[in-house]
Amino acid sequence: MMAAAMLRDQGIEVTLLCFESYFFSAKAARKASQALAMPLRTCDISKEQLEAVRQPSYGRGSAINPCIDCHLLMVKTAKSIMESEGFDFVATGEVLGERPMSQNSNSLKLIEEKSGLKGKLLRPLSAKLLAVTEAETQGLVDRSRLGEISGRGRQPQIELAKKFGITHIPQPGGGCILTDKDYGKKLARLFELKPDAAGADARLLRYGRVFFDNDILIVVARDENECKTIKSLAKKGDLLFSPGNFMGATVLVRDFKGNIAPEKLEAAGREYLLRFSKKAPADASITIDKC
DSSP, X not given: OHHHHHHHTTTOOOOEEEEEOSSOOSHHHHHHHHHHTOOEEEEEOHHHHHHHHHSOSSOXXXXXXXXXXXXXXXXXXXXXXXXHHTOSOEEOOOOBTXXXXXXXXHHHHHHHXXXXXXXXXXXXXXGGGSOOOHHHHTTSSOGGXXXXXXXXXXXXXXXXXXXXXXXXXXXXXXXXXXXXXXXXXXXXHHHHHOTTOOHHHHHHTTSSEEEEETTEEEEEOOSHHHHHHHXXXXXXXXXXXXXXXXXXXXXXXXXXXXXXXXXXXXXXHHHHHHHTOTTOOXXXXXXXXXX
């Protein structure tokens, strides 16, 4: 938001670009677009990002997050849009030193070079601390009016927000679940069991209580909305368990290898449904649906 406002302040026409995937949405970007009164376009990179998560070229952060690979994918996509639609340059809201893995000086240079945007990738908030870009040398952008922000503190950004009249300041986190260590462990286990796991498999791990019983995945819904979501994410071969004569959660059981005996799958589903149902009677009835 600050980078876009800084460029608009120089009379530059800005189009906001935000990416969506299995792991994050553009919900915050839509709010930012309204607050800034700037046009927004979204781009779905789900399939490409899933491959980057599965086999990153530049390593992972503290969880399963391949931040450099993801940033590179986004910038390459932005470059493609820039070239095909006649934009002059790409700018990002990155701040030098704000993220230890993807926003240190080496990573910023790597992303610029590998994306094919050397000299054309502007980081307005930290521009005075970085090499001069073509947009500046060509007079498209006034370097003297760009920033020199670095580090993880947010006070300079807050001051900029006041300057540009932005009253709603979002939280600093990017909302990417790949940085969550607990989710990272689940996704890593999923890739062990099913190296070619699809996006729907990865999405399922975001809901309910997730358990791996050897080669069996068990997901227990925590509320009514999750019951609906888990049912919607079920695929062919899954078993769905629902309470009959008592209050309880929906349970999904998935056999990734396809070689578990049906009775074992049913036993697992029943066990977890009853375990997380507070008042299951002794004569509890359970409905089992095979997808």
